[in-house]
Amino acid sequence: MARDVRVVLVTGCSSGFGRATVPAFLENGWHVLATLRGAAERGPALVAEGERHPGRLLVVSLDVTRDDQRRAAVAAARARWGRLDCVVSNAGQALWGALEDVTPQELRAQMEINFLGAALLVRDALPLLRAAGGRIILISSLFGRAGFPLSSAYCASKFALEGFGAAIREELRPHGVQVAVVEPGRHRTGFAGRAAWGERSASARSPYAAQSAALAELTRAVAASPGPPAVRVASAVVALAERRRMPARVRVGRDTRLAHLMRRCLPERLADALWAVACARALRPHTERRAPAEVTS
Template sequence: MHSKNAVITGAGSGIGRELALQLASLGHGLALADIDRQSLNETLIQARLAGAGPLQGYTLDVSDAAQVDDFAEQVLATFTTVDVLINNAGITRFGDFASTSPEAFRTVLDVNFWGVVHGSRAFLPALRASRGSLVNLSSLFGLIGVAGQAHYCASKFAVRGFTESLRQELKADGVHVACVHPGGVRTRIARSACFDQAVDDPQALVERLEKNTLKLSPTEAARVIIEGILQRRERILVGHDAKFIDLLQRLLPNAHTGLINRLLGRAAGQKRSAK
């Protein structure tokens, strides 16, 4: 992968930033995008110090198809070729379906799912030309559905189905298509989330989730993803929790959801109801 060009969305923090830094250390040319320009600038500085090849940053709202198309045109005008596209940008919210407005639900789908679709479409000709890698970030919650995350799970299941379908369509073109399922990773996604449902102490809830479930470092998550890209794996499970849930789903397809929701409820500090 040395000296090839990679595009990463959501590169301002978390897994996206770590992917950028590790690819920079391999001498990659990097086109990095994020909606938060300040965070993106910090990544650009660190990537330059890490040894990146040609390096450009772009302020981008992935939910806007026109912006993504313009972004792709600018990237290709600068880099000429794209060897790796990582559709990483994502958001979440907290709240059950009945408490979530249609607009809020749509916002999650627009970023997490349509952002992946827009990016894949805009860079598809370049990836066909390079026989490169298209890498889409789903989630552990693209494997199972959990209470209070209907919008996020819907978006990540959609990414999974879209990616698996696209993989079949691009096999003859030699394009590697990977779906990534990270488990609990210590990123800012929980702290950046909106609450659609009233809770007593939102900050305390986020802190409990971070302590009990978001344990894997972004550095390790990025290392696993890059290893998967190098090996051109089609399915990349990140973290012991993602591997456990995947196995549990296969072994106990009718019982795993209730068990997992109980475990997540305890991790969030919810009390069990009396029966």
């Protein structure tokens, strides 16, 4: 295999950031192992993406919660190209709802997809990544750094991903593997529309019914409003993968950069107080709000 071949594995390529990342890597000369759930039915649309880049795109099934499929995806990179230079862990889903309205199974499933799926895929890929002096890019979120009400499961999964990324960044440094976290703000993808809700969130008897209704209204308003396109995140991911030294963190979007600036520049207690005001405003019923605030993810 030629030394200039660079192979990247991306998860969650059926839509959104993952889908936009595939052509972005191909156009930059990478060989791409694009993974998604149900490749047999949904793969062909993606395969068409690779027609202009013969031999550089392989599409395989990967549900990140499945041990066998994670191992098979890594084995596919080894079998086809004999190497793996970068893993982009992008697959994710949101679970909204107050903690008391979420079942233990729902909470576990959120961690399985957003955190364990990523951590175990990286674990499986590490022998190839170490051999290549490769890179790991974890798609986190603004909510990986800031807690938002009725999002505790999602925030916990992204905070876990951030802690995982920070730890393996140092653990793998002596082995020549670089790790970075991408923290997107709100972007225009299928994400808001696909979010799951806690089983009891819809119950009028829930003590959190008013907050849930406000969040549902807010997510609908956000989903219907224009936001930056997914390709912004895709471009940032490819640019990151191509840097000689990856920074620990990259933020994409005005909202996530603003939140970071607030944390960096203000005393902690003041930043916490301002964030509390922003959270309360965001979940005020629509009629009380002058303009819909944004819920990012």
